[in-house]
Each structure stands twice: as C-alpha cells, then as structure tokens.
Amino acid sequence: xxxxxxxxxxxxxxxxxxxxxxxxxxxxxxxxxxxxxxxxxxxxxxxxxxxxxxxxxxxxxxxxxxxxxxxxxxxxxxxxxxxxxxxxxxxxxxxxxxxxxxxxxxxxxxxxxxxxxxxxxxxxxxxxxxxxxxxxxxxxxxxxxxxxxxxxxxxxxxxxxxxxxxxxxxxxxxxxxxxxxxxxxxxxxxxxxxxxxxxxxxxxxxxxxxxxxxxxx
Numbered sequence: 001x002x003x004x005x006x007x008x009x010x011x012x013x014x015x016x017x018x019x020x021x022x023x024x025x026x027x028x029x030x031x032x033x034x035x036x037x038x039x040x041x042x043x044x045x046x047x048x049x050x051x052x053x054x055x056x057x058x059x060x061x062x063x064x065x066x067x068x069x070x071x072x073x074x075x076x077x078x079x080x081x082x083x084x085x086x087x088x089x090x091x092x093x094x095x096x097x098x099x100x101x102x103x104x105x106x107x108x109x110x111x112x113x114x115x116x117x118x119x120x121x122x123x124x125x126x127x128x129x130x131x132x133x134x135x136x137x138x139x140x141x142x143x144x145x146x147x148x149x150x151x152x153x154x155x156x157x158x159x160x161x162x163x164x165x166x167x168x169x170x171x172x173x174x175x176x177x178x179x180x181x182x183x184x185x186x187x188x189x190x191x192x193x194x195x196x197x198x199x200x201x202x203x204x205x206x207x208x209x210x211x212x213x214x215x216x217x
C-alpha cells in the first residue's frame with residue numbers, strides 16, 4: 001500500500017537535514033515513526049485509543065491485539081534508544097550532529113521493522129445504494145453500503161462484507177477499521193449485488209462503518 005511506504009530518498013534527505021539542523025531532523029523522524037504506528041493501529045482498530053504521547057503507548061496497544069511473534073523483539077529497545085537521543089538533541093541546544101546521525105540510524109531500523117510487521121487490511125470493493133425492501137425499490141436516502149474485502153495478517157482473503165456508512169469511498173481504497181456507536185441505525189436492508197445485479201440481503205442491523213482512507217491518517 002502506497003501510504004505505508006516511505007518517500008523515495010527519505011533516508012538521504014533526513015541525513016542531509018540532520019547535518020543542517022539536528023533538532024528539526026529529530027522532529028521529522030518522530031513524525032514519521034508516529035505516522036507508521038498510526039497506520040498499524042488504524043487497521044487493528046486501536047487508533048482511537050492512541051493519544052500520541054509516545055511510541056511505547058502505540059506498541060502497548062499493538063501487543064494487546066497482535067501475537068507477540070508478529071512484532072520484532074528488538075523494536076521496543078530500538079525505539080527507547082531513539083527516544084532518548086531525540087530528547088537529548090531537541091532539548092540540549094547547540095550543534096548535536098553526531099547524536100542526530102546516531103538517531104537517524106535508529107529510526108531507519110525502526111521504520112524497516114515497522115514495515116515488516118504483518119497486519120490486516122480492508123479494501124473497498126464497491127460503494128452501493130441500499131434499499132429498505134427486498135425488491136430494491138425503496139431507496140434509503142441517508143446511507144449507502146460499503147463492500148469491503150478483508151485480508152488477514154498474512155494476506156489471506158477473509159471474503160467480502162457490506163456495512164452501512166454515510167461516508168464516500170472509492171474502489172480500491174485501503175481503509176481503517178473504525179465504527180460509530182452513535183449512528184441512527186438501519187434495520188433490514190438490501191442492495192443490488194454489483195457483480196450479478198441481483199437483490200441481496202445486506203444486514204438486519206449493523207453499526208455504522210466510519211473507516212478512513214489510510215492516506216488521510
């Protein structure tokens with residue numbers, strides 16, 4: 001997924017930044033680590049619980065939902081080493097190029113480890129109109145159905161499922177796993193299967209899906 005990848009030349013650019021301005025480089029590195037952590041939390045449904053105060057908070061949330069074997073054993077120690085260097089560079093003032101270069105090395109290792117962590121994914125297959133009757137003649141004007149194909153941690157397909165949503169989605173988008181408890185609720189609902197055109201039962205009742213495209217996280 002493009003949104004999980006680093007920009008081309010990221011490592012070279014951040015090395016140059018570390019020489020010019022170590023403190024700014026540290027902030028940029030912190031932001032990139034936070035972005036990658038948020039992407040993982042988004043697809044395991046824990047992003048809403050993350051305050052962003054420290055990477056360790058995100059790692060704790062990940063460990064509550066993922067098998068320990070999925071997370072590299074050295075990740076937490078490497079994050080700790082970077083965070084200590086980052087705080088020293090940001091708060092010490094003056095030229096700290098040597099420390100900044102060490103921090104860059106830690107971050108490159110952290111980002112590579114984060115990108116190797118298997119994670120589920122949810123891909124928009126289609127967005128469809130939904131109806132309150134099995135003949136698909138009475139349109140529900142305040143909601144659509146988003147059909148998601150879900151994939152497990154190893155990339156195995158778990159099939160397609162439809163959910164109510166008032167958001168607009170585009171086919172092929174990778175989205176976060178987020179739900180609203182405050183939706184108005186929609187009872188028995190049908191839709192026309194985009195593959196066959198046949199009337200198909202959507203749901204009896206369902207929470208509203210409010211997942212965000214990963215590129216917006």
